[in-house]
Structures are given as structure tokens and as C-alpha cells.
Amino acid sequence: MTLTPFQPSPTPMPLAAEVNGEDIPLTVYQAELARYQAGVGGAITPEVETRVLDNLINESLLAQVAREKGFQVDDATLAARIALLGDSQTLASWMSENGYREADFRQALKQAIAAAWMRDQIAAEVPETLGQIHVRQILLENLEEAQQVLDGLGRGEDFAKLASQYDPVNQGDLGWFPPGYLTDPKLDEALSGLEPGQMTGIVETAAGFHILQVIERDESHLLTPDARLVLQAGALQAWLDERRSQSEINILKP
Numbered sequence: 110m111t112l113t114p115f116q117p118s119p120t121p122m123p124l125a126a127e128v129n130g131e132d133i134p135l136t137v138y139q140a141e142l143a144r145y146q147a148g149v150g151g152a153i154t155p156e157v158e159t160r161v162l163d164n165l166i167n168e169s170l171l172a173q174v175a176r177e178k179g180f181q182v183d184d185a186t187l188a189a190r191i192a193l194l195g196d197s198q199t200l201a202s203w204m205s206e207n208g209y210r211e212a213d214f215r216q217a218l219k220q221a222i223a224a225a226w227m228r229d230q231i232a233a234e235v236p237e238t239l240g241q242i243h244v245r246q247i248l249l250e251n252l253e254e255a256q257q258v259l260d261g262l263g264r265g266e267d268f269a270k271l272a273s274q275y276d277p278v279n280q281g282d283l284g285w286f287p288p289g290y291l292t293d294p295k296l297d298e299a300l301s302g303l304e305p306g307q308m309t310g311i312v313e314t315a316a317g318f319h320i321l322q323v324i325e326r327d328e329s330h331l332l333t334p335d336a337r338l339v340l341q342a343g344a345l346q347a348w349l350d351e352r353r354s355q356s357e358i359n360i361l362k363p
Contacts, residue, residue: 122134122135123135123136124361124362125137125138125139125162125165125360125361125362126138126162126165126166126358126359126360126361126362127357127358127359127361128166128169128170128173128356128357128358129169129170129173129356129357129358130357131169131173133162133165133166133169134210134213135362136209136210136213137165137209137213137216137217138161138162138165138362140204140209140214140217141161141164141165142157142158142161143206145157145161162360162362166353166358167224167349168220168221168224169220169224170349170352170353170356171223171224171227171228171349172219172220172221172223172224172227174227174352175223175224175226175227175230176223178227178230180223180226180227182219182222182223186222187215187218187219187222190218190222191215191218228345231341231344231345231348232341232344232345234344235337235340235341235344236332237331237332237337238329238330238331238332239287239329239330239332239340240287240288240326240327240328240329240330241285241286241287241326241327241330241332241336242285242286242300242303242323242324242325242326242327243283243284243285243323243324243325243326243327244283244284244286244300244321244322244323244324245268245269245272245280245281245282245283245321245322245324246272246281246283246319246320246321246322247268247271247272247275247276247281247319247320247321248275248276248281248316248317248318248319249275249317249318249319249320250317250318251318252311252313252318254318255311255318255320256311258271258320259310259311259320262308262320268308268322269281272322282324283321284333285327285330285333285336286333286336287330287332287336287340288301289339289340289343290336290339290340292314293314293315293316295312295313295314296312296314296319296321299312299319299321300321300323303323304323304326305323305324305325305326306322306323307322307323308320308321308322308323309321309322
């Protein structure tokens with residue numbers, strides 16, 4: 110009788126998460142934590158752990174769609190990117206110190222390149238011109254004073270003159286911006302539908318008590334670089350939120 114040698118089953122690779130059936134190895138997650146700590150310093154808190162894993166999940170989602178759209182990272186591109194990271198000895202030492210297997214590292218780098226390409230596609234969809242409004246504001250620190258200013262405006266006091274008193278540097282001028290640019294959506298809501306010359310009531314935000322006036326509107330105004338960056342960040346977040354809602358994501362890390 111011939112005995113067949115026992116073949117042990119391969120030990121499953123520990124995973125941090127699965128995204129639509131695609132693995133995020135625990136070694137990759139741990140290496141990203143180490144990289145975050147080296148860059149920022151301080152203790153690794155549960156909030157940091159969640160942020161790092163969320164970033165890896167987002168990267169997986171972006172890379173998956175990039176591949177669906179036909180984007181591929183060829184060997185030449187990967188080699189060129191690796192060369193930018195330093196000499197082979199330095200890179201090998203870094204991978205060893207962070208428990209990064211070479212295969213995992215190469216796969217993570219391909220993932221990052223594909224995700225970056227997909228981010229660029231999403232950002233490029235934000236147009237260079239949009240309908241925008243030109244606004245000035247009066248910003249007060251307390252409600253009582255804001256009400257006094259609003260009452261004065263109601264009696265016919267000049268908005269621009271009052272705005273310059275409270276903001277001598279900029280005269281309360283917020284410049285041109287599109288919907289979605291301001292940090293608090295309540296301001297967008299208050300301005301919605303106002304015509305040039307019209308003003309809001311008192312709008313309370315974390316910054317204080319605002320009274321805003323629309324100076325002019327333009328249905329096709331060139332976005333400032335800052336405004337376009339803000340809208341691109343919003344477009345990316347909306348894309349990720351929608352993609353996450355359609356995906357199967359399993360968190361597996363200890």
C-alpha cells in the first residue's frame with residue numbers, strides 16, 4: 110500500500126477587509142497604519158484605524174471601477190513608480206520593517222495608481238464654468254446685534270455701507286461662488302432663489318450670525334481654482350457614498 114503524504118491546507122492570508130470579493134490584506138492595512146503614524150505621529154486611536162481602513166476601502170472601490178473602464182497598470186508603469194520610491198535596498202528594508210510582503214506591496218501600488226486615475230476622471234467631470242452668485246455679508250457674533258442690524262436694513266439702511274463697517278478689509282465681499290461651495294449648507298439654502306439686491310434673514314452657523322445679500326448672478330461664470338477643488342472633493346465624496354451603498358464590504362480585521 111502506498112501512503113500519500115499529508116498535504117496541509119495553506120494557511121489563509123489574514124485580511125483586514127473584503128470589498129466586493131476583493132481582499133485587503135491585513136499586512137497592507139498594518140503598513141498603512143505605520144505609514145500614517147510615521148507621517149503624523151501620536152498614538153494610533155480607533156478613529157485613526159477607521160480612517161486608514163476607510164481610505165483603503167475607498168481606494169479599492171475606485172480601482173475596481175477604473176479596471177471596469179479598461180484602465181490597466183502595466184509592468185513598465187509599475188516599475189517606474191517603484192523606482193521613484195528609492196533604491197531597492199531601502200525599499201526592501203521598509204517592507205521588512207512594516208511586515209509588507211513584496212507581492213502585497215506591488216498589488217497595493219497598482220491599486221493606488223488605478224484609484225488615482227479614477228479620481229482624476231471624477232474630478233474632470235466638474236466643469237470649469239458654472240452658474241454662480243456674487244455675495245456680500247455682514248457677520249455678527251451675537252443674535253441681538255444681528256437682529257439690530259437686520260432691523261436697520263429693514264428701515265432702508267445701506268447694506269454695503271454696513272458691511273464695510275463690520276469688515277473694513279473686504280467690505281463683506283465673499284466674491285463669486287457656486288452652490289455647494291460654502292461650508293455650511295444653511296447658507297446655500299438661504300441664498301437659493303434670491304435675486305440681485307435681495308438679502309437673507311439671519312442665518313446662524315458655527316462662525317456666527319450671517320446676513321447675506323446677492324450682488325449679482327451669472328449662469329456661466331468661471332470657477333476659481335479653490336471653488337473647483339471644493340466641488341471636485343464634493344463630487345468624489347458623492348461618488349464614493351453611492352458606490353459604497355451598492356457594494357458588499359466586510360470588515361475582518363481583529
